[in-house]
Amino acid sequence: MATLTLKELRKQFTPEVVPVKNITLTVEDGEFLTLLGPSGCGKSTLLRLIAGLEQPTAGTVWVGEQNLNAVNPGDRNMAMVFQSYALYPHMTVADNISTSLKLRQVPPAEITQRVRTVADKLDISHLLGRKPRSLSGGQRQRVALARALVRKPDVFLLDEPLSNLDALLREQVRGELKQLFESQNRPVVYVTHDQIEAMTLSSKVAVLLDGLVQQLDPPSRIYTHPANKFVAGFVGSPQMxxxxxxxxxxxxxxxxxxxxxxxxxxxxxxxxxxxxxxxxxxxxxxxxxxxxxxxxxxxxxxxxxxxxxxxxxxxxxxxxxxxxxxxxxxxxxxxxxxxxxxxxxxxxxxxxxxxx
CATH class of the missing domain: 2.40.50.140 (Nucleic acid-binding proteins)
Incomplete structure (x- = not known):
């Protein structure tokens, strides 16, 4: 079990472009934190800093007592689910799910058992022999989730994973996600611009604008006591x-x-x-x-x-x-x-x- 902590995290590309400005926050075991905000507010850059795909200009990323700034992305034991699913088209579903385990030289018998367990949990056991091109959008999303879950990571990172799904399927998968991560007892960081996803999935929401956290609170308080006019106007449909x-x-x-x-x-x-x-x-x-x-x-x-x-x-x-x-x-x-x-x-x- 581990706590994810960001301390004074900053990313500056040029003097004028600073997508993340000295953000400090903590995500405990079992907490589901959503980074919510409009396009360009810095939420995806912040997720990439946590994953190690970007190096911070200043500040640190911690999991438990370990400073991860000098740790390579592949060694951070974080699982990331992308908006585009990022499945290998030439591999079967089973091979897509098990890739990270094979790279870590997990014994074959354990790989088979873990793939079966996560596939049963996501109701995709019947798809294990198929390839991504023969799957629907919802099925591909489940495969991407399975690939993250099978690793048993310290932290889950999800970058707008439902944005490519149609409205009805998005609602269905959203409910499945909530149940799924409630049982994982790991820190979850979820990026979206969809306030419904943020309000229904999260235990905490960080509303971002111009690289700054405008409010960090449970969804109910974000709605009933917005910290400022931006949060008030951004959260709620129809708009306040x-x-x-x-x-x-x-x-x-x-x-x-x-x-x-x-x-x-x-x-x-x-x-x-x-x-x-x-x-x-x-x-x-x-x-x-x-x-x-x-x-x-x-x-x-x-x-x-x-x-x-x-x-x-x-x-x-x-x-x-x-x-x-x-x-x-x-x-x-x-x-x-x-x-x-x-x-x-x-x-x-x-x-x-x-x-x-």
């Missing part, structure tokens, strides 16, 4: 409503609404308000004094089947609010009132973007 409002006294102005500000040492001129679409509902007959009512005209509705996403232009302003409305609620497109609990409001500094 983010509005820049004027402050007057101890209230923020949204159209004709006056919204009490949170306790602040100094009231700013502008403040950013975040409201998740799913936190809004159509106003009922009664409204609590702990709820905010927002009225306006619905100019767009999008039917998602189980709910409808409505876009409302706030009365008295040009601001737009989007709300997810369940099928048992109806609205008047000419004028609808939406209600949201004050406890569901998120406040951010308009200059820094930090959570207030």
């Amino acid at each position: 409503n983010l509005l820049t409002l004027d402050c007057q006294g101890k209230v923020a102005k949204l159209g004709h609404c006056e919204i009490p500000l949170p306790p602040l040492a100094q009231v700013p001129k502008l403040i950013d308000l975040g409201i998740r679409p799913e936190a809004l509902s159509v106003k009922g007959s009664e409204v609590s004094d702990q709820e905010l009512v927002i009225g306006g005209k619905v100019f767009l509705s999008e039917n998602f089947g189980r709910e409808t996403l409505v876009s409302l232009r706030v009365e008295g302003s040009q601001d737009v609010i989007r709300a997810l409305i369940p099928p048992d609620q109806t609205w008047n497109p000419e004028y609808t009132k939406l209600v949201v609990p004050f406890s569901s409001l998120h406040w951010f500094d308009a200059e820094t973007g930090d959570r207030l």
